[in-house]
Amino acid sequence: MNEIRPQPTAANNPQPESFRPPFPVFTESTDRLMHAVQGRFTMALSPASLGLAYLDWLVHLMNSPGKMGELAQNAAAKALPLMRYAAASAAGQTDPDPFVPLAQDSRFASAEWQKYPYNVLSQAFLYTEQWWHYATTNIRGVSRHRQQVVEFAARQLLDVFSPANFPLTNPDVLKVTLEQGGQNLARGWQNYCDDLLRQATGRDYAPDPRYTPGQGVACTPGKVVYRNKLIELIQYAPTTETVHPEPILIVPAWIMKYYILDLSPANSMVRWLVGQGHTVFMISWKNPTAEDRDLGMSDYRRLGIMAALDAINAIVPETKVHATGYCLGGTLLSIAASEMSRDGDDRLASVTLLAAQTDFEDAGEIMLFIDESQVAYLEDVMWDQGFLDTKQMAGAFQLLRSNDLVWSRMVRHYFLGEADHGNDLMAWNADATRMPYRMHSEYLRRLFLDNSLAKGRFNVDGRPIALTDIRAPICAVGTTKDHVAPWKSVYKIGILTDTDVTFILCSGGHNAGIVSEPGHKGRSFQISTQADADKYVDPDTWVLVTPVQQGSWWSAWSAWLAERSGARVAPPPLGTKDYPPLTEAPGSYVLMG
Structure with missing residues (x-):
């Protein structure tokens, strides 16, 4: 009788030593390098x-x-x-x-x-x-x-x-072409040659001198009162005799420069808030280089939000803070707020999330570029560079709106011979920043791929946090045409937390909807508050039953903040002995290319 022998398995028949990869680090580096080289020609798409x-x-x-x-x-x-x-x-x-x-x-x-x-x-x-x-x-x-x-x-x-x-x-x-005798095509050819030369030489477009930070934009008076290797903290000078005692800390997204919220004087949210009697602090993120490749999300939380809160508490002691986060900054703020609540830190008077997501299951069209293969490929591109380059980010966002940002511009610029007429928002949009390798990898994997924050699996300092721990009232703002943070995704904060949530839905897109100053024509919004004990209202029902109000949502938000603030007091000093003013706003980090 033939002997029946078990089939070899990985456990009882280990791979012979001669078949094992002798240089696993070398082979992995080779693969990653090939992907990094490919990424230069594929806009980092896998x-x-x-x-x-x-x-x-x-x-x-x-x-x-x-x-x-x-x-x-x-x-x-x-x-x-x-x-x-x-x-x-x-x-x-x-x-x-x-x-x-x-x-x-x-x-x-x-x-x-x-x-x-x-x-x-x-x-x-x-x-x-x-x-x-x-x-x-x-x-x-x-x-x-x-x-x-x-x-x-x-x-x-x-x-x-x-x-x-x-x-x-x-x-x-x-x-x-008939009306201008072909002159439009001649101008378009010159525009095309200029663009071709810039691409060949790697030279960027010259910044619009009308919108230089500190002059045409980011020019609200203030002082840099704190600086570390990741942020500068700006405290803005008061313009009213009395102010609300609770200061506002604004945490902008680090994917772009902070001054989206301090554009021209006419549409600067910061200037407007100061004029309403608020003491405003703003985080200005450093534009990272290859040397910052190992900065992670914990560094952005610790050196960003937590360091800023420590400085504010020293300048305005024994006072809670109205924390406000925009886009990625809002997501980071929700993480910090959850961690603070978990650890018994009650320094936040309220939390405002501007076009910021906490649940990434339906994170908009940007999810087209995010899956395991794409994230691994992007990690290899960033591994080689140490960061995600501004042009690589811009390429993905251009694809999302190719009709507006690629083809329509081609027709206007090359066929109609029109020059690009910039404005403050376009100048800010062109002033992009890089993102460190480690931070962006953690962000994509832990939030977009795993959705860990919404599922209660996001660890801070070795322990998980939960959005349900937040007890400060929340104001969440979504925009109707947001392709980055769809408003229904932003709306989910109401079912992820156990606190009172005020939701504002305003007209416009991810940027223009937020920068919606009073007097801006054609703006409207809807607002309502759901107490923690109230029954859930789904977003489709909410948008039907909530009245539409004409005008800017800024006024409604300012009233919401005022209701959660104390009696007005004299303005605090700009800085203190321990946090002396270092330089005039907008500081030096915003000027880093």
């Missing part, structure tokens, strides 16, 4: 992530004969009204457009696009766009994330071939 998404979609589509039959039927059914429309247009008739672009798509909005044959070209493009949307969505078995990636990639490829992107098929370009 080819594997895109390839896997495409294969997931393609294999499931090929195995779905019913879906393919529907696609063929859909193509034929929608082709008939397109052909009737084309025939009617050629005959001089004006039939209604069979296909309507999305609300945010303004490529074919001008009257010139209603003339034959350009109306047919635009309708044919919209027909193709809608068909591909149908082809890349609602396929059984495809993972939600990969379906979104494929749909997004198909849309990006289609946008390349939009008739609006070519001079001979864009009636607006042809009209201007």
